[in-house]
Amino acid sequence: MKYIDGFRNPAAAAAIRGQIDAWGKTLAAAGRRVAIMEVCGSHTMAIARYGIRDLLPAGVSLISGPGCPVCVTPTQYVDAAIELAERGMTIVTFGDMLHVPGSQSTLAACRSKGGRIEVCYSPARTLELAAAEPGREIVFLAIGFETTIAPVVSMLDVAVQRGLRNVSLLTAFKLVPPALHALLTDPEIRIDAFLCPAHVSAIIGADAYLPFAAQYRVPCVICGFEPLDILYGIEGVLGQVAAGEARVDNRYARVVTHGGNAQALALMDRYLRPVDAAWRGIGTIPASGLGLREAFAAYDAERRHGVTVALGRENPACRCGDVLKGKLRPPECPLFGTACTPDHAVGPCMVSSEGTCSAYFKYSEQ
Numbered sequence: 001m002k003y004i005d006g007f008r009n010p011a012a013a014a015a016i017r018g019q020i021d022a023w024g025k026t027l028a029a030a031g032r033r034v035a036i037m038e039v040c041g042s043h044t045m046a047i048a049r050y051g052i053r054d055l056l057p058a059g060v061s062l063i064s065g066p067g068c069p070v071c072v073t074p075t076q077y078v079d080a081a082i083e084l085a086e087r088g089m090t091i092v093t094f095g096d097m098l099h100v101p102g103s104q105s106t107l108a109a110c111r112s113k114g115g116r117i118e119v120c121y122s123p124a125r126t127l128e129l130a131a132a133e134p135g136r137e138i139v140f141l142a143i144g145f146e147t148t149i150a151p152v153v154s155m156l157d158v159a160v161q162r163g164l165r166n167v168s169l170l171t172a173f174k175l176v177p178p179a180l181h182a183l184l185t186d187p188e189i190r191i192d193a194f195l196c197p198a199h200v201s202a203i204i205g206a207d208a209y210l211p212f213a214a215q216y217r218v219p220c221v222i223c224g225f226e227p228l229d230i231l232y233g234i235e236g237v238l239g240q241v242a243a244g245e246a247r248v249d250n251r252y253a254r255v256v257t258h259g260g261n262a263q264a265l266a267l268m269d270r271y272l273r274p275v276d277a278a279w280r281g282i283g284t285i286p287a288s289g290l291g292l293r294e295a296f297a298a299y300d301a302e303r304r305h306g307v308t309v310a311l312g313r314e315n316p317a318c319r320c321g322d323v324l325k326g327k328l329r330p331p332e333c334p335l336f337g338t339a340c341t342p343d344h345a346v347g348p349c350m351v352s353s354e355g356t357c358s359a360y361f362k363y364s365e366q
C-alpha cells in the first residue's frame with residue numbers, strides 16, 4: 001500500500017473498503033462468518049474512534065482482546081502497591097493505574113491520604129527520584145506487555161550500572177503469545193483470526209505468530225494504528241479466510257521485522273525469566289509473565305520488601321474478565337454507562353485509556 005497522502009487518504013480508504021466488501025460477499029456466499037480479535041488495546045481505541053466497525057460487511061465482526069496492560073493487572077497487585085505506599089515507600093507509576101480498583105481501595109485514594117504516588121511518563125523518572133533521595137525506597141509499578149517491558153528493563157539496567165540500591169520493581173509483566181494460546185484453547189471463545197498488536201510485534205517480531213498460523217490455522221495480520229492501517233489489516237485477514245489460508249502477514253513492515261528488536265530481547269532475557277502470571281478476570285496462564293532473575297532479587301519489590309501479592313477480591317458484578325476474553329461486548333455488562341462510567345469506574349476496562357469499556361463509552365459504540 002502506498003501512503004502517498006498520509007494515512008487518512010479517502011480514496012485509498014475507499015479502495016480498501018471496496019476490497020473488504022468484495023471479500024465480505026465471497027464469504028457470505030460461502031456461509032462464512034468471521035470473528036477477528038484485535039488483541040491490542042490501542043487498536044481497540046482506534047477502531048472505536050474511527051468507527052471502523054460500522055464499515056464491516058455483515059457476518060464480519062471485531063472482538064476486543066486482552067491487550068490492555070492495566071486491564072489485565074490483577075486486583076491483588078494494586079493491593080500490594082497500596083501496601084508499599086502505606087509503608088512509606090515512593091511508588092512510581094503510569095497514570096492509568098491510579099484509579100484501577102484494588103480489593104478495597106485505589107492508588108488515587110491512597111495518594112489523597114498522603115501516600116507518595118508519583119505519576120510518570122517514562123520509567124526513567126524512577127532513576128531521578130532514586131538519585132535525589134538515596135535514603136528512600138522507590139518502587140516502580142512494572143506492569144505491561146513486551147512493548148513496556150523493554151524500556152522498564154532498560155531503566156533497571158541503568159539503575160544497576162549506576163549502583164542505585166534504593167530502586168525496585170513490583171513486577172506484573174505480561175507476554176502476548178501465551179495469552180493468544182490460552183484464548184485459542186478456550187472452547188467457549190471463537191476466534192477466526194488475529195489482528196496482531198503493532199508495538200508488541202516491534203519487540204517480539206512477526207515470526208512470533210508463526211506457531212498460531214501453523215498449529216491453529218488462524219490467520220495473523222500485523223497492522224498499525226492509523227485508520228488505513230486497520231482497514232488494510234482487516235482486508236488482509238478476510239483475503240486469507242476467503243482463500244482458506246492461515247499465514248502471518250506483516251502489514252506494518254515499516255516498523256515490525258521478522259525477528260523483532262534483538263537488543264531489547266537480549267536485555268529482557270538478561271534480567272527476566274518466564275513465570276506463571278495471573279490475569280485479571282482470566283486466571284493464571286502458565287509462563288505468561290516475566291519476573292526478575294534470582295541474580296537481581298535485590299531489585300524485586302516483592303522479595304526486597306516482603307510484600308505479598310496475595311489473592312485479591314474483584315467486584316463480582318464487573319464483567320471485565322468476559323470483556324477481556326472477547327466473550328462479552330461492554331454494552332452487554334449491566335453496569336455499563338450506569339453504575340460504571342469513566343468518572344466512576346467499577347472495573348479496569350473502564351479506567352484505562354486503552355480499555356475496551358472505555359473505548360465503547362467514549363465513542364458511543366452501543
Ligand code: SF4
Binds near residue numbers: 317340345350
Ligand atoms: S462496564 Fe464496568 S463493570 Fe462492566 S465490565 Fe466494563 S469495567 Fe467492568
